Amino acid sequence: MTAALAIQDYALMEDADCEARIEAAREKLGERLVILGHHYQRDEVFRHADLTGDSLKLSREAAQSKAEYIVFCGVHFMAEVADILSRPEQISILPDLAAGCSMADMANLPKVEQCWNELSRVIDVENQVTPVTYINSAADLKSFCGRHGGIVCTSSNAARILEWSFGQREKVLFFPDQHLGRNTGYEMGIPLDEMVVWQAGKPLGGLTAEQIRKARIILWEGFCSVHQMFRPEHIDRFLERYPETKVISHPECSFEVCRKSHYLGSTETILKTVRAAEPGTRWLVGTELNLVNRLRQEMKPKGVEVHFMSPMVCMCSTMFRTDPQHLAWVLENLAEGQVVNRIQVPEKEAGEARLALDRMLAQG
Numbered sequence: 001m002t003a004a005l006a007i008q009d010y011a012l013m014e015d016a017d018c019e020a021r022i023e024a025a026r027e028k029l030g031e032r033l034v035i036l037g038h039h040y041q042r043d044e045v046f047r048h049a050d051l052t053g054d055s056l057k058l059s060r061e062a063a064q065s066k067a068e069y070i071v072f073c074g075v076h077f078m079a080e081v082a083d084i085l086s087r088p089e090q091i092s093i094l095p096d097l098a099a100g101c102s103m104a105d106m107a108n109l110p111k112v113e114q115c116w117n118e119l120s121r122v123i124d125v126e127n128q129v130t131p132v133t134y135i136n137s138a139a140d141l142k143s144f145c146g147r148h149g150g151i152v153c154t155s156s157n158a159a160r161i162l163e164w165s166f167g168q169r170e171k172v173l174f175f176p177d178q179h180l181g182r183n184t185g186y187e188m189g190i191p192l193d194e195m196v197v198w199q200a201g202k203p204l205g206g207l208t209a210e211q212i213r214k215a216r217i218i219l220w221e222g223f224c225s226v227h228q229m230f231r232p233e234h235i236d237r238f239l240e241r242y243p244e245t246k247v248i249s250h251p252e253c254s255f256e257v258c259r260k261s262h263y264l265g266s267t268e269t270i271l272k273t274v275r276a277a278e279p280g281t282r283w284l285v286g287t288e289l290n291l292v293n294r295l296r297q298e299m300k301p302k303g304v305e306v307h308f309m310s311p312m313v314c315m316c317s318t319m320f321r322t323d324p325q326h327l328a329w330v331l332e333n334l335a336e337g338q339v340v341n342r343i344q345v346p347e348k349e350a351g352e353a354r355l356a357l358d359r360m361l362a363q364g
């Protein structure tokens, strides 16, 4: 077997050269390859995806795929989910290993286990608490949920998953995104004072025993650095100018932004909703810029105006890491029989994580 092609040889390549090489490698690999692309990918990468979607749709695609190689143009936790849900002989690849998710990194297993142990001093965690991890989390946190009777959720099924979780036990420990947990809980009718924030590092998470006993949802203190840039005043200012505007936001946005939005939804739901809009309507969208720019271009000829919610540029810098150079590099290696940047979750961890993911997928 020849040595793997080096990324350094691709780093200075023009995008146009990479495009041609990506196409040639795809042709050579045929049905042995599937490229999955998240909606936040940049245009030069997104156009090469065989299948696109939000986290839930892409995890289903990964589970159903027959391809030998699943190249995930997204972030690390997505390629981990693809590895966990695919068959053992399938190979999941992340074109740039530095493409993580800063929100996912805000929770880790030692801190969550410490939280669980501290909570157990106040309540009977195993019988009273269902741990729920947002899919934006490392595989070992999904396996934590698997072994403690918990579950995974995404931004498109969070309400259904919380219903299931409350059907199991009276309380939920929700990590890492406090906003998705709070926004979903509130829409389900849970009052704000029954959703408390656990601050890792503080004794009892900075809460009193009474607050913990009363809480329905214990929220981790994580957030998305992209979605926290959208502010309620951005909506107010826009509505002053164009009062007829419909506002749609991702539920990772703050509580205040979500309260001022007419619709909330995952990236796939945002796309579906705006694509179904009447001509002549105007939309203010609170999610990542690459998605919004593509949607704006797509809807313009249909007479639907799409605007980005923030006056600042909010892009996901880790989603942006996947570029045509890295994609060309992994595909040309595959075409030469070399696997680079494989994401492989250790078997025991994968088994328990699969339990939590399968519980989620079983909810429809």
Ligand code: 13P
Residues within 6 Å of the ligand: 039, 053, 054, 055, 056, 136, 154, 155, 156, 224, 252, 265, 266, 267, 268
């Ligand atoms: P979706 O599942 O809505 O695509 O969200 C993924 C994500 O990372 C949003 O920040």
Ligand code: SF4
Residues within 6 Å of the ligand: 075, 100, 101, 102, 103, 104, 136, 224, 225, 226, 227, 252, 288, 316, 317, 318, 319
């Ligand atoms: Fe993570 Fe936020 Fe980027 Fe989504 S947009 S991948 S939550 S950092």
